[in-house]
Amino acid sequence: MMLSDFVFRPYRATDEASVMALFRSNLTPYFLESEAADLCSFLRQDPGPYFVAEWGDGTTQAGQVAAVGGYALNAHHAVLTWGMVDRCLHGQGVGRAFTQFRIAECQRAFPGRAIELNTSQHTAGFYEKLGFRTLAIETDGWGPGLHNVHMLLPA
Template sequence: MTPTDLRIRPYTAADEAAVLQLFRSNLAPYFTPPEEAEFRQFLRVEVVAGGLPYFVAELPDWPGLVAAGGYALNAVHAVLTWGMVERRLHGQGLGRAFTAFRVQECRRAYPGRAIEIGTSQHTAAFYAKLGFRTLSVEPDKFAPGLHEVHMLLDADAETGGGR
C-alpha cells in the first residue's frame, strides 16, 4: 500500500466511530483523552450540522479508515483542522499525501490565503518539512507537557514533498 492508493472522500456521520478510533490510535503523545469529547463535538456540530469540510481516507485491504482531517476559515487564514493518520501507518507518506490534499482543497476554497495550523511539538517537524513555519509556541496549551505550535504556510509557498 502506498500514498497513491489513498481514497479520500468527505466525512459522513456514519464515519464517527471509525474516526474516533483513529483519534484513539494517536493518544499519547499526539492527543490526550480529554480532547476526545471536544473532537466528538467538533464532528457533530461543526462538520455534520455546520457543513465544515472534513475528509477521511481509506486504503485497499486496510480494515478501517487510515486518515482524517479538514479545513476551515478564520478571520485571516485558512486553517487545517483535526488531522490524523492511523498510528500504525505513521512514516509511510500517508500523512504527507493527505495533508497535501487538504492544502490543495484550502487553496481552491480560499485562494490567496495563507494556511495555519495549531499542532503539538510532536508533529511540528512534520509540518515544517511541508513548508509550514513556526510563528509561536504556547507551552502546556493542550495539556501539561503538550505544547501548541502555531504554524503558517504562506499563500505562495510550495508544499514540501520530502521526508
C-alpha cells in the same frame, strides 16, 4: 502499501466511530484523552470541509479509515482542522499525501489565503517539511507536556 491504495472522500456522520478510533490510536504523545469530547463535538456540529482517507477496493483493509482532516476559514486565514493518521501508518507517506491534498483543497477554496494550524511539538517538524513556519509556542497549551505550536503556511 502504495498511496494509490487510498481514496480521499468527504467525511460522513457514519465515520464518527472510525475517527474516534484513529484519535485513540494517537493518544500519548499526539493527543490527550481530554480532547476526545472536543473532537466529538466538532464532528457532530457540521465540521465543514472534512475528509477521510480510506483504504480502496482491492486492499485487504478496503473501506477502513486511515486518516482524517479538514479545513475552515477564520477571520484572517484558512485553517487546517483535526488532522490525524492511524498510528500504524505513521512514516509511510499517507499523512504527507493526505495533508498535501487538504492544503490543495484549502487553497482552491480560499485562494491567496495563508493557511494556519495549531499542532503539538511532536508533529511540528512534519509540518515544517511541508512549508509551515512556527509563529508561537504555548508551553503546555494543550495540557501538561503537550505544547500548542501555532504555525503558518504563507499564501
